[in-house]
Amino acid sequence: MPDQVLFAAEVMLNGLMAGVLYSLVALGFVLIFKASGIFNYAQGVMALFAALTLVGIMDGQVPFSHLINAIFGTNIHHFGWHTPALLAIILTIMVMVLFAWLVQRFIFRHLVNQEPIILFMATIGLAYFLEGVGDLMWGSDIKKLDVGIPKGMNETIESITHGAFGYGFFIDNLDIFATFVAVILVAILVCFSQYTKQGRALRAVADDHQAALSVGISLSYIWILVWSIAGFVALVAGTIWGAKSGVQFSLSLIALKALPVLMLGGFTSIPGAIIGGLIIGVGEKLFEFLVGPWIGGATENWFAYVLALLFLVFRPQGLFGEKIIERV
Amino acid sequence: MKLKLKLTSIVLGAVMATGPALADLVLPMLSYRTGAYAVNGIPFADGYNDYLTLMNERDGGVGGVKIDIRECETGYNTEKGVECYESLKGTGALIFAPLSTGITYQLIPKATVDGTNIHSMGYGRTSAKNGKVFRNVFNYPANYWDGASIAVKHIMDQEGGDLKGKKITLLYHNSGYGKEPIRTLQELAKKHGFEYKGIAVDHPGQEQKSQWLQIRQQRPDYVLMWGWGVMNQVAIQEAANVRFPMDKFIGIWWSASENDTVPAGAGAHGYKGLALHGSGTDYPLYADMQKYVVDAGLAAGAGDQVGTVLYSRGMYNAFLSVEAIKTAQKLAGVGDVNAAQVRDGMEALNITEETMAAAGLPGFAPPFSVSCENHGGPGLGMVSQWDAEAQKWSLITGLIASDMDVIQPLIDADSAAFAAEAGITPGCG
Structure with missing residues (x-):
């Protein structure tokens, strides 16, 4: 097989990952x-905050230590212990649930029935507030995150492809791990949504707030639930991205990578988010590989949006999004 | 009437309180402690601030005049950097340290008109080395083109002096900063017969799979990196993932700090970086830094960055500012010097072994002098290597001089273009 075809296949596989x-x-x-119906601008910062909290708890860091030291003249930074990864993850989930309750109690409860743009702006405020709190709570230094996620080239894939094609494909173990996690996560979310009482309530609220309220579903409870689940998803995303590059404030910018996925897959579809991600991943990587060298490279950031825009023109609700039909 | 007088005096008092105290030496620091690049901005800003605080606490300032440090947050954003400059230029600011090539490019025309001084230490517009054109801009002790040349010289040394047929790839931040060494590397490729290729990484550089697959497929002999922030950490991790030999991966001095290597763990072992100065706390200065700044609770940050590469760089930057002010005070015969006098001091700067030793930093960085013709200093650098087990950088070469036969014509051409564009007649005095 010609080298260029093998290279393209390797790029495509990595694009999928x-x-x-x-x-x-x-x-x-x-x-x-x-x-x-809220476009949560703070999702990227939530991933950052969850990852910061996880590392902070694992390392036994004292939250708000700089603030405490500045006020009381103390010099404390660490509790002096290390928390096992699993316990730290459970504690971080609890922090994210508390965060969901606070968001609902102090922000969105007061904004029920407001225009979507108001809710969106509230999430912008929330994003910057949360970034500041994360900084105060855990500091701005880069943190190494090690929760045992495997990293580096997968030897088996390399040796199989080398045997078959004479060229060993590179696939990162972290990406394979992320794929398994994503599959499990989506399966759990689908099962939760289809087969549990809370899941059905959540779908009812998604369909029609007023109708859900009229049959006794607590909007407040459902919103806390959904923000908690989003917090958990943010923790998973923050942990995997943080394991790649260390936990630092640029982690919040991973949200920029999700926007074209949403434009393409639709804002309301879980399978859409997965398929959209795969199309964007493969599309941007192949474009960079085939066209990038001819036009100076660094095409991925903008090409993902061009690709999403093309889909948007022909299918405004995204690939799997629900078509909005308003009857007059 | 009484009320009016009272109000006027309150307003005047408030205005005076926000302005500089009379006879203070105002040193602005355009820093970034927030945003995507805060991880690198914080240690640099801490080092810069702490050295100036040490001068105030231990020596009572410079030449008996206290230093007024004005830190302004830019978030590594060019527009905010320009806003910081505009808000500080009227405070009697002596030297601006923008800590961003993008901001430096925006400030150069302004500084030329406003008569303010810019010191872009190891970054910024490389041709600012030509002081006959860039009268108020200094980039000593070395610039990006020096860095590119020093890296190629080190590679030549590793390859027995012959680079013919070798492939060198530059992985660069897709910004003004990252693109700076391209022209020099193209010229060096012509001179030494190696094959040059550039691969760009978009801001912030969180995802570099395509770039490293290209590197894996093209198999260059060496990879140079001009990165900043998360781009560095991801690149080093990806290099380890694709098993690129780390001792053939060399970063510019902005891609060679502990922040860049620690997240990759053992995989970063052997990675190389250029260095403008030493690091660590094995210098007499640190005893005073501990006593007068850290222990006194006056450290700019938590005091946990002391001795790191970027902290050392911030401190070195502040040291050079202080030495320029001392030189200006000597030349002017007064302590309370202004920006024009400090410009003369920067141009007459002479850092000797004795100067470094007297500051408690013997052997920390090479001696050099500045002149009107040369605002960029000697262009010397070293190569350091990361030891993942010991978690520290060690210098592995002596000082390497850049190839001025290649660089000087590029500086002359670029500065002449700026002079023509800005209507400047080059000259000294």
């Missing part, structure tokens, strides 16, 4: 939008 990582971020957006 990268697409899964984008989907993980996009899922959080979809969950909140589906249940509340």
Whole structure:
């Protein structure tokens, strides 16, 4: 097989894997939008905050230590212990649930029935507030995140492809792990949504707030639930991205990678977020590989949006989004 | 009437309180402690601030005049950087340290008109080395083109002096900063017969799979990196993933700090970076830094960055500012110097071994002098290597001089273009 075909196949496979990582971020957006009609601008910062909290708890860091030291003249930074990864993950989930309750109690409860643009702006405020709180709470330094996620080239795939084609494909173990996590996560979300009482309530709220309220579903409870699930998804995304590059404030920018996925897959579809992620991942990687070298490279950021825009022109609701029909 | 007088005095008092105290030496620091690049901005800003605080606390300022440090947050955003400059230029600011090539490019025409001074230490517009055109801009002790040349010289040394047929790839941040060394590397490729290829990474550089697959497929002999922030950490991790030999991966001095290598763990072992100065706390200065700044609770940050590469760079930047002010004070015969006098001081700067030793930094960085013709200093650099087990950078070469036969014509051409564009008649005095 010609080298260029093999290279393109390798790029395509890696594009699929990268697409899964984008989907993980996009899922959080979809969950909140589906249940509340809110486009959550803070989703990227939530991933950052969840990852910061996880590392902070694992390392036994004292939250708000700089603030405490500045006020009381103390010099404390660490508790002096390390928390096992699993316990730290459970504690971080609890923090994200608390965050969901606070968001509902102090922001969105006061904005019920407001225009979508008002709710969107509230999430912009929330994003910057949360970034500031994350900074105050855990500091701005880069943190190494090690929760045992495998990294590096997968030897088996390399040796099989080398045996078959004379060229060993590179696939990152972290990407394979992320794919498994994404599959499990989507399966859990689908099962939760289809087969549990809370899931059905969540779908009812997503369909019609007023009708759901009229049959006794608590809107407040459902919103806390959905923000908690989005917080959990943010933790998964933040952990995987943080394991790649260390936990630092640029992590919040992964949201930019999710936007074209949402435009393409639709804001209301979980399978859309996955398929959209895969199309964007493969599309941008192949474009960079085939066309990038001719036009100076660094095409991925903008090409993902061009691709999404093309889909948007022909299918405004996205590939899997629900078509909005308003009867007069 | 009484009320009016009272109000006027309150307003005047408030205005005076926000302005600089009389006879203070105002040193602005355009820093970024927030945003995507805060991880690198914080240690640099801490080092810069702490050195100036040490001068105030231990020596009572410079030449008996206290330093007024004005830190302004830019978030590594060019527009915010320009806003910081505009808000600080009227405060009697002596030297601006923009800590961003993008901001530096925007400030150069303004500084030329406003008569303010810019010191872009190891970054910014490379041709600012030509002081006959860039009268108020200094980029000593080395610039990006020096960096590119030093890296190629090191590679030549590794390859027994012959680069014919070798492939060198530049992985660069797709910005003004990242693109700076391209022209120099193209010229060096012509001179030494190696094959040059550039691969761009878009801001912020969180996802680099395509770039590293290209590198894996093209199999260059060496990869140079001009990265910043998360781009560095991801690149080093990806290089380890594709098993690129780390001792053939060399970063510019902005891609060679602990922040860049620690997240990749053992995979980063052997990665190389250029260095303008030493790092670590094995210098006499740190005893005073601990006593007068950290222990006194006056450190700019948590005090946990002391001795790191970027902290050392911020401190070195502040040291050079202080030495320029001392030189200006000597030349002017007064302590309370202004920006024009400090410009003369920067141009007459002479850093000797004795100067470094007297500051408690013996052997920290090479001696050099500045002149009207040369605002860029000697263009010397070293190569350091990361030891993942010891978690530290170690210098592995002595000082390497850049290839001025290649660089000088590029500087002359670029500065002449700026002079023509800005209507500047080049000259000294």
